[in-house]
Amino acid sequence: xxxxxxxxxxxxxxxxxxxxxxxxxxxxxxxxxxxxxxxxxxxxxxxxxxxxxxxxxxxxxxxxxxxxxxxxxxxxxxxxxxxxxxxxxxxxxxxxxxxxxxxxxxxxxxxxxxxxxxxxxxxxxxxxxxxxxxxxxxxxxxxxxxxxxxxxxxxxxxxxxxxxxxxxxxxxxxxxxxxxxxxxxxxxxxxxxxxxxxxxxxxxxx
Numbered sequence: 626x627x628x629x630x631x632x633x634x635x636x637x638x639x640x641x642x643x644x645x646x647x648x649x650x651x652x653x654x655x656x657x658x659x660x661x662x663x664x665x666x667x668x669x670x671x672x673x674x675x676x677x678x679x680x681x682x683x684x685x686x687x688x689x690x691x692x693x694x695x696x697x698x699x700x701x702x703x704x705x706x707x708x709x710x711x712x713x714x715x716x717x718x719x720x721x722x723x724x725x726x727x728x729x730x731x732x733x734x735x736x737x738x739x740x741x742x743x744x745x746x747x748x749x750x751x752x753x754x755x756x757x758x759x760x761x762x763x764x765x766x767x768x769x770x771x772x773x774x775x776x777x778x779x780x781x782x783x784x785x786x787x788x789x790x791x792x793x794x795x796x797x798x799x800x801x802x803x804x805x806x807x808x809x810x811x812x813x814x815x816x817x818x819x820x821x822x823x824x825x826x827x828x829x830x831x
Contacts, residue, residue: 662814664733664768668718671813681818683720683727715752716763722821726761728753729780733768739794740767742787750787753780762824766817767800776804777820 662670665685675681697703716730730749734740756763763780782803786795805820 664731664766664770664815665717667809667815668731668766668817671815671817672718672720674813675818681720681722681727683718683722685718686715716749722762722818723825725821725825726756726759727821728756728761728763730765731768732765733770735771736769737771737797739796740769740800741794742792745783745787750784754784757781757784762821762828764820764824766815767804769797773809775807775809775815776800777807777817777824778804779824 669685672681672683672685675683716728718731719726719728721727730745730753732740732744734744753763757780765778765780765783767776767778768774769776778800783795786792786799805823807816807819809815
């Protein structure tokens with residue numbers, strides 16, 4: 626059980642992903658978006674591929690926790706029953722690519738037409754704002770899971786929408802207008818660097 630700073634709680638869970646082996650009959654690339662992977666798993670697999678190819682160094686940020694209660698049902702195993710987050714997290718991922726600092730959040734929704742802004746938190750918006758002031762390349766990867774669509778959304782757009790008291794969500798049409806859409810694939814599972822290259826190109830033009 627994990628207790629958040631607000632006093633709410635959630636259970637700690639972990640999922641291991643094992644890449645399915647290709648058989649000789651497999652003649653085309655497999656879309657992992659159709660195999661029940663979460664957005665986090667897709668990004669982690671992509672980061673692993675990018676690292677192996679020396680394209681970028683991006684990792685998921687660890688969240689420090691304070692373990693309170695541990696059970697030992699077997700001598701060789703320990704089960705965490707209760708723990709506390711030591712501090713509020715910032716964003717999900719950060720790293721470096723072509724000399725640029727990257728910082729981004731990963732979000733997904735089952736909605737068809739909009740993305741709820743309540744999925745963001747104040748400390749995440751503050752963190753992204755600070756990184757932008759230091760000329761970092763910051764964005765959010767938003768997955769519309771029911772549509773199988775992926776968007777790389779500039780952090781500046783998310784920040785402005787979040788600060789607008791009249792908005793509770795951002796529409797799919799708005800996201801389509803300001804974002805780069807990418808397609809899930811095999812290696813990498815989620816080629817988000819394609820969008821980052823476009824961010825860099827746009828920055829060079831301006």
